[in-house]
Amino acid sequence: MNNLTLKHLRYFEALTRHGHFGRAADACAISQPALSMQIKELEELLGTKLFERSARKVRLTGFGEDLALKVRAIMHSVDELENMARASHNRLTGRLRIGVIPTIAPYMLPQIVGNITRKHNNLDIYVHETLTPKLIQKLAEGWIDAAIVALPISEPSLVEVALFDENFVLVRPKEDAAKPVPNPEMLSEMKLLLLEDGHCFRDQALSFCNMNAAKPGELLDGSSLTTLVQMVAAGIGVTLIPEMAVAVETRSASVSIAQFNDPKPSRTIGMVWRKTNPLANQLLQISEIVKDAAEGLRKTSG
Amino acid sequence: MNNLTLKHLRYFEALTRHGHFGRAADACAISQPALSMQIKELEELLGTKLFERSARKVRLTGFGEDLALKVRAIMHSVDELENMARASHNRLTGRLRIGVIPTIAPYMLPQIVGNITRKHNNLDIYVHETLTPKLIQKLAEGWIDAAIVALPISEPSLVEVALFDENFVLVRPKEDAAKPVPNPEMLSEMKLLLLEDGHCFRDQALSFCNMNAAKPGELLDGSSLTTLVQMVAAGIGVTLIPEMAVAVETRSASVSIAQFNDPKPSRTIGMVWRKTNPLANQLLQISEIVKDAAEGLRKTSG
DNA sequence: TGCGGTGATAAGAAATAGTTATGAACAACT
């Protein structure tokens, strides 16, 4: 049996402090023979005498003294381990890796990160911004803990919770501001500017117009909502953007915003994570924070 | 049951490495259920899930990952502990605190320290030079590990080993070189210069002359052999010094050295340490080194 | 839907750590 245990070290440490088997044993809440045996075992394990037993004193040997220093350091580290665990108890600690789709990230991240760090102040947040399929993959592979995406995802290994719905609004050249709001059919006849393939928002917009990806030439791809809005300002066409993006994207562009008539186009944004992730409670908490952040955003921008 | 054990940490570490209960259990040479239970216990102990178990993968949680770093550090320290013990196995390590009487120290220490460090290169040597009673006290109180003194000490709690005998020689003014060597009786009639009270060498010299400490006025105290020799050179009297001191002490003094007739005065120098000191073997080794050092000194100076 | 692989659970066996009682060594005190 070659196994060193923490018990050995604890008893050893107690004995170094008390210099007396009986009292050290008391301190460890065991009997004196038990301590004697453990110390003996430790000495055999290490192959060196650690204590010099004389009739009235128990003294460390030179090596024992060297050892005591290291042992104390180790025990300190172990305590730290336990404290660390206690501190993180039922709370998110360490590192939260979260993925966000590009049509949400720029508008919500500042709020989200702010609110999360406010509530979990010893949490490092890492954000990945990329397209939904990539997020799902990263999630499955364990590279991120959760993702904020448009629902549904319908991946059996993931849990999804809805956070909020967001409407899409029409962005058109400023001079069109007075024109009637087009309905889906009319929209599909207009020069529609959309995000390039892969963005879920593209599909959501197309679906509103009852279009599939096809019909080339009739729509133009942009790599970001900002680009799209700038193109609209330049009179190239019209586009849809999520309501949340309005404040940021139209601030410096001469475009007009129009709400659609009911049924308004919209999507549900939600958060997803692995079913197997044992931090479900904590992630649920996070999702609430994100929900609140969205709520706040809507209030200020609405 | 609040007790964290190294076993927990070892198993935890193995599982982080293998990401698979079965294989990790193999690596630990235990069965899979045993590992499962220990991990479960560890998680309960820390109050946090450390692993995310899905059907095909075992992944660390965020906190688990933080923990793994610290755990690895701890295990590294523990390994180091064991290595340290193994390295010092049956060898003196760390610190050797040795006491030496003043009539030996200046002549032998350079040799002794040199020889010891040559053989035990990771040994820090601390030397205390003081009178025998103080050395014995320091020894008993555990402030030093061994002492080099004149035997016998006859202290039941100490072991003593003889190292070598050293003769005393007469130191007298240069102009007396041709005179016959005095015998003890004659010596007691001469102006005898001796070390102050407390030095064992004083008593040893007196004993040779069949004198006790009494007879005031007939002898003069000096605080070191160097002082005594200088006083002899100044024609104040004669003195005895250990043979070993001749080379050093008479180098720059105009005195003459005379060997006594048999039976020559001498003393036995030995090393002593606590009976209870478990490093008896190692100290015996050290005593051999000291013996060799003395041998060497005699050769060069004889 | 059954199969292979995986982790959890249960019950009993093995190993470990603890207990009390006692012994041996030694210092301290008549």
Add this chain to the structure above:
DNA sequence: AGTTGTTCATAACTATTTCTTATCACCGCA
């Protein structure tokens, strides 16, 4: 010197912990 008290070691036994084998439940996959 004999006695007493203190201290650590040893022995024999008991309690607890840890491990093993057998089995289950779950999930992804053909």
